[in-house]
Amino acid sequence: MNVRNRLRPAALAAAVLLLAGCAGEIGVTRVGAAGRAEYGAPVTAKGITQDTYNLLGNFLLEETYDERPLELIGELEKLFRSEPRPEYLAALADCALNLGLRERSDPDLAVRFHLSAALYSYGYLSVLDQPDLKPYNAERLLMMRIYNIAIAEIFDYLQERGLQLKSSFSLNTAGGQRVTFLPPRYELPLEPKSFSEFLLCADFRTKNLTHVSRSFGIGAPLICQVSEEAIDAVEEDRTRFAQQQTLPGTLMINFDNEGGGQLTARLSFLDSRNRETVRIGKYSLPLELDFSTPLAYMVRNPLPFDYLTYMLKPEETRQMQGLYMLEPFRDDRIPVVLVHGLMSNIRTWMQMINTLQSDPVLRKYYQFWGFTYSSGNPVLFSARMLREDLQLEAERLSASGRPTTMFSRMVLVGHSMGGLVAKTMVMNSGEDLVGRLFGEQADEILRNLKPEQREFLDEMFSFEALPFVKRVVFLAVPHRGSDYAHSWIGRIGSQMVELPVSLVTRGDGIIKTLMNQGVFMPHDAKFATGIDNLDPNNGTLKLLSSLPFAPGVVYHSIIGNREEDGVPGGSDGVVPYLSSHLDGAASELVVKSGHSVQVNPLAIQELRRILIEHLRQFPELKVELPKFPGKVGNEDEELSRK
Structure with missing residues (x-):
């Protein structure tokens, strides 16, 4: 066999690989029992969900995500405007949050991404979500989680600059929208002047508690530190507070479109001790509650x-x-x-x-x-x-x-x-x-x-x-x-x-x-x-x-x-x-x-x-504990028997 004949099979193999797009062979890797619990894990190695990662791949945007984050947001916004599908808005919120976390070394850039993440997730929950038609929608929980993390990051940025209690200032999103902040809304049981500071519960971890009193929902739980002046104040209608008294609260940021492209935001300080739900759009969502962290913070120092x-x-x-x-x-x-x-x-x-x-x-x-x-x-x-x-x-x-x-x-x-x-x-x-x-x-x-x-x-x-x-x-x-x-x-x-x-x-x-x-x-x-x-x-x-x-x-x-x-x-x-x-x-x-x-x-x-x-013993209170609804069974099996 001459040289030309010897090269022909190799050239043929190269041509096949080229036509196949150099893709590797499809298959599986066995992980067994050790990796079984990770099956269906919602987050990929990049921090975004598998659905978001799929979307980036479908539109060849992986490299844009890695190297040109602001451009990525623009591309995804353009995609959503052309076809306003809920999963596209969810991917926008997911990417914006993780890009903001990635850019923490530049707070002014990071807050633009976090503001976008909060705005997109809030929009999803208030406009596109359908809990009555899709009660088991995993995207809803993802949007609540993204919103909670994003508003915590925004609040931290505002506190660093003394803006958390102010109004009439504006910030830009990663997509270029200008958001004007309105005066904060307080639903706390004390006047704002009675608090010396507001701290994010997410910044702390409790120690030595036998029970963690926390409930999943929407919002960023707060430690509301009562000021020493308020503790020492003698009022006719109540006794004093404990030393270093704190109260639990939950932060929300509500967005609104005022028309003409003008977006507004308002910080709401909610009394989580006396409120368990909040309304977004036409639906009522559970409020994120944390009672353990404020209590543990209150007793962090010796008397x-x-x-x-x-x-x-x-x-x-x-x-x-x-x-x-x-x-x-x-x-x-x-x-x-x-x-x-x-x-x-x-x-x-x-x-x-x-x-x-x-x-x-x-x-x-x-x-x-x-x-x-x-x-x-x-x-x-x-x-x-x-x-x-x-x-x-x-x-x-x-x-x-x-x-x-x-x-x-x-x-x-x-x-x-x-x-x-x-x-x-x-x-x-x-x-x-x-x-x-x-x-x-x-x-x-x-x-x-x-x-x-x-x-x-x-x-x-x-x-x-x-x-x-x-x-x-x-x-x-x-x-x-x-x-x-x-x-x-x-x-x-x-x-x-x-x-x-x-x-x-x-x-x-x-x-x-x-x-x-x-x-x-x-x-x-x-x-x-x-x-x-x-x-x-x-x-x-x-x-x-x-x-x-x-x-x-x-x-x-x-x-x-x-x-x-x-x-x-x-x-x-x-x-x-x-x-x-x-x-x-x-x-x-x-x-x-x-x-x-x-x-x-x-x-x-x-x-x-x-x-x-x-x-x-007080019937007028009509106190009822949750009751077991009755028989649990497979309705499909029962129907098939009939």
Whole structure:
């Protein structure tokens, strides 16, 4: 065979490849079980979806996407104008978002792409989407996700330039459209001046929460930081906020075509605590909600005083003590007042609040308050503070002329010592409580007291059940005391407590006389501290244990047992079951837990059940939980059988 004949097969093969467009052979690669979960993944290696990648390939625009991004947007807009198909607008939004993320090093260019992405996705949802005809359309979820990311990026750009609260400025999109921003719209529960800053929840990740309270929807969730001035402000119609108070919110950017090609945008700050949907076009969409991140951000920094100082030095920490609202007051919601235990503060309830507020029924009908006090104070002294604060709120509400119906359905939740404080809110002391405490010396003691000292005793030892408290939940409460109180640790702790000057001064005339009566400590100028009040032999504790609950009050017990669930007995490590158990409780749940029952997920779910039960006793609320619709089956199979 000559050379020419030898070359002919090679030339023929080359010609075949040329005619085939140099394409590789079509086939598959087996990934097996290891890659099975990635099947159908919506995003390609370029960040865009497979559908968008297909569209770029169909019109030979891959290179334009990689090298000439502004030109790409123009080409896709031209394609959409020639044939306004929803998938073309979806591809525009997808490309614009990812190109904006790619160009982050040039913020002024990146924001043009992000503005385009927000505008395209908003247009898709308001004009082209058809949820009634296509309820399972994956593009809808993609457009919501793109919109959320894009408006977060736009908001970050505006904040960097101090434009987030301004109006009458304009930005250009990647396609060259000019968008004019109108004055922001506020639907938050406080005036804009009450907030020091707005932060994107997407910029943070929570730590150590047992539950993430977040719901998918449209919008960019915000941390709305209440200013120190607003926290410190004293208003006639509400009590104060907690330190470093934050509120949840959700940002929307609404677009409108004013005619003549003029596009406008408006930032809307929505109250996600009181709104769950938003309207775009003719459809109502769920609002993106995030309650965990604002709550975790609120407690990111330590308080001015640590737990030990807060207990041992009540006088120095007076500014922290009292009733707090963890959200603006609403007269259409039932207050749930949380009272913490020994050596603690209202932050001990954050896990519980975080989980409970994820329930839409509880969000609709309840508001959470916290009462904090130095647990070094005598229990009855702290109880007097709580009683006065709650009565003041009742008086404020009554004076305002607003409805009191929901306020008068209040629920108290007390952990450990806090349960003893809360218990006095639903008890009547009776007329002779002082006599029962002081014994035979009562008459002589009372005769020798100065008027202000007599008033002091009356405030401490005479109380009536608050008529607006309808239910109490006790968590690991030492109704009959704890042996830890008279252990050497408890005794040292008790002797280190520095009681408030006002309390010691007002009681100084009777300190020595009442020594060793179980009301005062057996050493000079000391009332019985909160620690002493947990001693099983303490006179105040025994007296509280003997008083009946006011008629009509419903109470529940949640008790810890370190060994196992559901078994009455044992101990949570601090309080034994026999001390926590109450005859006559509407319910009692024993969970496997140490003394910090309030953070136990099963205890939190039990409190949720109790709060739902509380709502059901008021038929006019018409509270209904989701119901299982019935039989689940394959309708096609049933039809084929027929």
